[in-house]
Amino acid sequence: MTARSLADSYLRKAAVRVSVLPAYLAADDYSDVVRAAQEAVELALKAALRGVGVEPPKVHDVGVLSREYADRLLGADVERWASISKRLRKDRELSFSGDLDFLPTEGYTRAEAEQALAEAAEVVAAAQFCVDGLVPRSTALPKDADSE
Secondary structure, three states: OEHHHHHHHHHHHHHHHHHHHHHHHHOOOHHHHHHHHHHHHHHHHHHHHHHOOOOOOOOOOOHHHHHHOOOOOOOOOHHHHHHHHHHHHHHHHHHHHOEOOEOOOOOOOHHHHHHHHHHHHHHHHHHHHHHHHHOOOOOEOOHHHHHO
């Protein structure tokens, strides 16, 4: 396994999530748009980080880490990535499970879902561009990353 193959795997998973967002939106399933958009952004950011040799932590918001390694993510708008990641991360649990005072099926508007979809598509495309431009396909993974 290489860093590139793992980054590509994350990007493929992120792209699949983005591809289903319009179906959720068409079904007025706004909470699932937000949830799947968060997952897509998380996977895309982790792919970009792995692509430049950074082992991302097992957390849902790695936007702060993208800021830390901005010098490696050439041309990436890491401030925007971090902002999108942070906002979607805040909605991760609520959009899935809700709470006593928050029904996920009623808690999000079409505009919020459309924003999440657009931002997820943007981050996934940017991460793909970043990985394609920076990471040769033969870059080996560090030994500890292979043990996951």
